[in-house]
């Protein structure tokens with residue numbers, strides 16, 4: 001069964017677990033940090049290409065950590081499930097939220113894999129990695145704005161679901 005199959009990804013619970021909440025915010029911090037440290041990795045790549053030694057590259061270490069935490073997060077998500085998005089089942093807003101979350105999971109896996117493949121010279125997809133990272137930041141911005149819209153305009157307490165285990 002595929003990762004995005006509705007039966008698997010829509011297993012519903014009454015709330016997120018402490019582990020799910022912890023991973024959500026830890027990964028969020030790591031992704032933002034990775035985005036801001038990307039330039040350093042570009043410079044390290046140039047050093048390597050010129051025959052030099054790059055030493056410790058924070059962006060690469062963060063990328064590896066993101067990948068490990070996201071794999072763990074997906075496994076927890078598949079095993080435990082998540083609360084249903086607020087709204088009528090099958091409505092446009094619920095469908096958009098479900099697909100938006102799937103897109104986030106896909107990009108959270110694909111972007112670090114692309115970066116690591118480039119750094120460890122398994123595939124030269126550095127440029128695509130940079131563009132995909134920017135696209136991920138835009139999707140994240142939309143996701144955060146939607147969360148804030150739910151919390152402060154619709155006032156349905158959505159943000160609390162990612163703050164307190166339930």
Ligand code: HEM
Nearest residue numbers: 027028031077082085101104105140144147158159161162
């Ligand atoms: C790097 C940044 C972020 C990423 C990658 C991310 C990713 C995700 C994903 C994949 C989910 C779905 C969880 C699931 O049901 O399996 C989720 C849920 C959620 N996120 Fe984020 N998120 C990020 C930042 C934020 C920020 C900044 C906010 C708040 C402003 C936020 C608020 C929420 C809330 C409230 C939920 C729960 C939605 C619900 O219960 O339907 N996230 N996030």
